[in-house]
Amino acid sequence: MHLLSIRLLSLGVTLLAPLSLAAAEPISPIFAPTDIDNHKAEIGKQLFFDPRLSKSGFLSCNSCHNLSMGGADNLTSSVGHGWHQGPINSPTVLNSAYNLAQFWDGRAADLQEQAAGPIANPGEMAQPHAVALEVIASIPGYVDSFTVAYGDESITLDRVTDAIAEFERTLVTPNSRFDQWLLGDKAALTSVEVEGYTLFKNSGCVACHSGPAVGAALYQKVGLIKPYVTDNRAQGRFAVTGNESDRMVFKVPTLRNIELTYPYFHDGSVNTLEEAVQIMGEIQLGRSFSDLETGQIVAFLKTLTGDQPNFPLPHLPPSTPATPQPNPYGA
Numbered sequence: 202m203h204l205l206s207i208r209l210l211s212l213g214v215t216l217l218a219p220l221s222l223a224a225a226e227p228i229s230p231i232f233a234p235t236d237i238d239n240h241k242a243e244i245g246k247q248l249f250f251d252p253r254l255s256k257s258g259f260l261s262c263n264s265c266h267n268l269s270m271g272g273a274d275n276l277t278s279s280v281g282h283g284w285h286q287g288p289i290n291s292p293t294v295l296n297s298a299y300n301l302a303q304f305w306d307g308r309a310a311d312l313q314e315q316a317a318g319p320i321a322n323p324g325e326m327a328q329p330h331a332v333a334l335e336v337i338a339s340i341p342g343y344v345d346s347f348t349v350a351y352g353d354e355s356i357t358l359d360r361v362t363d364a365i366a367e368f369e370r371t372l373v374t375p376n377s378r379f380d381q382w383l384l385g386d387k388a389a390l391t392s393v394e395v396e397g398y399t400l401f402k403n404s405g406c407v408a409c410h411s412g413p414a415v416g417a418a419l420y421q422k423v424g425l426i427k428p429y430v431t432d433n434r435a436q437g438r439f440a441v442t443g444n445e446s447d448r449m450v451f452k453v454p455t456l457r458n459i460e461l462t463y464p465y466f467h468d469g470s471v472n473t474l475e476e477a478v479q480i481m482g483e484i485q486l487g488r489s490f491s492d493l494e495t496g497q498i499v500a501f502l503k504t505l506t507g508d509q510p511n512f513p514l515p516h517l518p519p520s521t522p523a524t525p526q527p528n529p530y531g532a
């Protein structure tokens with residue numbers, strides 16, 4: 202343990218910070234935000250589910266971040282326009298407001314900047330921004346809501362992405378059994394789950410997976426002790442900074458709702474939590490867990506599933522003759 206602390210501290214990861222709080226745990230509960238602009242979030246919710254933002258008229262944000270499936274798509278890598286095979290696993294949008302930056306490599310600073318990406322990305326929704334804006338502006342139901350939320354009827358990319366980001370800020374999953382336990386209900390976890398948490402802390406997982414999102418707060422190399430073997434070409438932060446030292450450095454993912462967001466890792470190559478935990482032990486900590494220990498950690502991880510988004514399905518305002526037509530089969 203002592204050696205491990207030194208090793209992790211030398212990487213700029215501090216295990217000690219959380220201990221300065223009285224009786225603090227390295228993981229803290231999450232709560233639904235209280236400062237949401239409901240008008241904006243309601244538009245964002247509609248846009249999130251609206252396939253008319255895509256060229257095909259078929260793909261919405263929810264296609265790859267399915268809110269019925271933990272905010273992800275449960276595929277190795279996503280299916281985009283024209284059945285395009287995506288380059289990387291779709292991360293969950295749940296609790297994404299907690300991310301220090303967006304995307305596996307952190308190339309978008311925040312949710313608003315991120316939301317512009319997939320609409321125009323030829324391998325995702327493939328819709329030029331100008332056309333997406335034309336679609337929305339042609340739909341009176343949207344024009345009315347934008348006028349209420351933003352003060353006038355102008356529909357800009359800035360407002361569209363602001364509304365989507367405001368909706369995404371609501372996608373927090375509080376009240377997991379682990380949170381109940383943190384908040385004092387000691388009966389919320391079984392003894393096996395508590396043992397798993399103890400192992401998660403004592404073996405050093407919390408050096409990277411801590412805080413309210415149990416991750417999402419820093420970048421770290423994948424394959425710190427042993428290289429991570431993958432065919433996936435993503436190089437992590439290197440793509441953003443060009444620094445050799447950033448090769449295979451990725452945003453540490455949140456582990457909240459991790460039971461729901463298989464398959465795991467940026468290449469989506471690992472189907473089970475058991476295997477993911479064993480790989481993490483080996484490549485990040487140089488430690489092999491027994492089957493018993495792995496089972497305990499997995500049992501703990503499953504207590505991180507919180508209340509899933511729960512709202513009436515948004516009803517999307519209908520198109521008009523002025524709405525640009527979808528093109529589901531074009532290149």
Ligand code: HEC
Pocket residue numbers: 249260261262263264265266279280281282287289290291292293294297300302303304305306312315316319320324325326365369
């Ligand atoms: C075709 C599938 C697809 C569609 C459609 C899609 N996304 Fe994504 N999304 C992804 C993938 C794949 C990534 C990871 C890309 C990367 O990191 O390079 C991602 C990343 C994200 C992230 C960052 C999460 C994180 O942990 O870093 C957010 C937030 C997000 N998408 C929101 C949206 C929104 C909002 C829309 C609709 C405007 C949308 N996505 C449409 C597949 C999709």
Ligand code: HEC
Pocket residue numbers: 401404405406407408409410420421422423425451452453454455456459462464465466467468474477478481482485486498
């Ligand atoms: C040095 C930092 C570090 C440590 C220590 C660490 N992890 Fe990770 N963890 C990461 C990074 C970075 C990723 C993303 C890896 C990837 O996608 O290629 C990750 C990914 C994961 C995932 C998959 C998440 C997903 O959404 O795909 C799980 C599960 C996980 N870690 C559990 C653990 C457990 C359990 C431990 C302790 C045994 C641990 N980690 C220790 C940095 C770390």
